[in-house]
Amino acid sequence: MSIATGTGSGTSLPAALLLVGVLAAVMAAAWLMVRQRRAELDRREERLTAELRRLHSQEDELAERTAESQRLRGELDELAAEQRRTLERAAGLTADQARAELVDAARTEADREAAVVVREIERRAKADGEQRAREIIASSIQRLAAEQTADTAVSQFRLPNEDMKGRIIGREGRNIRAFEAVTGVNLIVDDTPGVVQLSCFDPVRREAARLTLESLVSDGRIHPARIEEAYERSRAEVERLCVRAGEDALLAVRVGGPMAPELVLTLGTLRYRTSYGQNVLGHLTESAHIAGMMAAELGVDPEPVRRAALLHDIGKALSHRVPGGHAAIGAQFARRHGESEEVVHAIEAHHGEVEPRTVEAVLTQAADACSGGRPGARKESVEAYVRRLERLEEIARAHDGVAKVFAMQAGREVRVMVQPDLVDDLRAQVIAREVAKQVREELTYPGQIRITVVRESRATEFAR
Numbered sequence: 001m002s003i004a005t006g007t008g009s010g011t012s013l014p015a016a017l018l019l020v021g022v023l024a025a026v027m028a029a030a031w032l033m034v035r036q037r038r039a040e041l042d043r044r045e046e047r048l049t050a051e052l053r054r055l056h057s058q059e060d061e062l063a064e065r066t067a068e069s070q071r072l073r074g075e076l077d078e079l080a081a082e083q084r085r086t087l088e089r090a091a092g093l094t095a096d097q098a099r100a101e102l103v104d105a106a107r108t109e110a111d112r113e114a115a116v117v118v119r120e121i122e123r124r125a126k127a128d129g130e131q132r133a134r135e136i137i138a139s140s141i142q143r144l145a146a147e148q149t150a151d152t153a154v155s156q157f158r159l160p161n162e163d164m165k166g167r168i169i170g171r172e173g174r175n176i177r178a179f180e181a182v183t184g185v186n187l188i189v190d191d192t193p194g195v196v197q198l199s200c201f202d203p204v205r206r207e208a209a210r211l212t213l214e215s216l217v218s219d220g221r222i223h224p225a226r227i228e229e230a231y232e233r234s235r236a237e238v239e240r241l242c243v244r245a246g247e248d249a250l251l252a253v254r255v256g257g258p259m260a261p262e263l264v265l266t267l268g269t270l271r272y273r274t275s276y277g278q279n280v281l282g283h284l285t286e287s288a289h290i291a292g293m294m295a296a297e298l299g300v301d302p303e304p305v306r307r308a309a310l311l312h313d314i315g316k317a318l319s320h321r322v323p324g325g326h327a328a329i330g331a332q333f334a335r336r337h338g339e340s341e342e343v344v345h346a347i348e349a350h351h352g353e354v355e356p357r358t359v360e361a362v363l364t365q366a367a368d369a370c371s372g373g374r375p376g377a378r379k380e381s382v383e384a385y386v387r388r389l390e391r392l393e394e395i396a397r398a399h400d401g402v403a404k405v406f407a408m409q410a411g412r413e414v415r416v417m418v419q420p421d422l423v424d425d426l427r428a429q430v431i432a433r434e435v436a437k438q439v440r441e442e443l444t445y446p447g448q449i450r451i452t453v454v455r456e457s458r459a460t461e462f463a464r
Contacts, residue, residue: 161194182228215230246267246268247268249267250264283372287309308342308346311330314330325353327349345357392449396435396451399435432453436449
């Protein structure tokens with residue numbers, strides 16, 4: 001028992017010593033870490049102290065600069081007051097008078113800057129609007145398949161042989177007199193071989209006379225009683241053809257609502273009428289298609305727009321019998337036969353005689369301009385064309401500062417070259433607006449005319 005106890009106490013002593021050594025090493029390591037941490041904190045404190053001293057120094061410097069700035073501002077105020085007093089003595093003006101002149105100068109400069117800003121805003125809005133309108137119009141016209149040549153009224157009738165002229169004239173001219181009395185159309189028989197001419201201001205009456213003459217020539221029996229019978233049949237046939245043409249136009253443009261028979265008949269008579277060489281019924285059908293497509297692009301109900309565009313020139317069928325412009329005549333005729341106020345207003349406003357107040361009126365006006373102004377749609381005499389171009393150049397040349405004027409693109413653009421030393425940018429814009437306004441007021445033209453004012457400066461030198 002004593003041996004086991006001696007062995008146990010001999011084993012525990014080295015272990016205790018080992019434990020004490022480990023604890024001492026740990027404490028030494030901890031002490032070393034504490035010293036290192038304290039040294040690091042001391043260094044950080046020194047850095048913070050140095051940074052604080054630097055900030056205090058910058059604050060003192062800033063205070064000195066602020067004081068210096070206030071002192072300089074005071075000196076500047078004194079110098080400005082002295083300069084103002086000197087200027088008052090030199091100019092003989094009081095401060096209030098000088099201030100009024102400065103205010104006027106500032107107002108003028110502000111007006112000029114405002115004009116520049118307004119012009120820029122107008123330019124951007126116009127560019128965006130023109131781009132959108134150009135896309136809508138181009139899309140509508142591209143989707144429309146229309147003839148590119150203008151129609152002309154037929155006023156000649158070909159005969160199968162020359163002997164037929166004598167039979168048409170009759171003994172002592174009784175047949176031709178009876179023909180003219182019954183139809184109201186002048187029949188011109190001249191030396192042109194195989195041709196006679198029908199002359200009448202009313203195209204429907206002229207068409208009835210043509211059918212009458214065709215029936216008489218094909219039958220061969222020409223005498224006054226026969227002429228009256230043939231004319232009655234021809235007039236009924238023309239009326240039937242007019243009604244059929246009006247109904248075909250309604251179906252072509254997909255006008256869904258009912259329309260008065262008088263409107264359909266009058267609309268159909270326009271197949272025999274031309275305007276600047278363009279068939280009026282074809283123009284109305286084409287305008288209705290364009291207006292409907294533009295309305296669809298804008299999210300507007302296309303039905304009333306197509307209806308208004310189809311009827312906008314219906315007054316041309318009545319203008320030779322009723323005094324007044326065809327827009328007002330057509331509006332009254334449409335109102336009398338039950339058309340809605342939207343359609344009536346679009347008819348009366350399509351030429352600008354009445355200010356357009358609805359979307360239908362604006363689209364009808366635009367479609368009318370597109371159909372009448374497209375290339376190949378209409379024609380005019382050479383004399384009228386030349387006079388219009390000459391007047392365009394005269395209007396632009398009458399303004400001060402204009403150097404040269406050129407009417408270009410068949411009169412669809414007027415290019416005005418101004419002198420840059422006499423006309424500034426704002427004045428150039430004013431000239432463009434004034435020329436456009438005067439052209440709208442004085443001239444009649446299809447489509448639109450673009451006025452371009454060019455102001456440029458050139459510097460030239462020679463290297464020798």
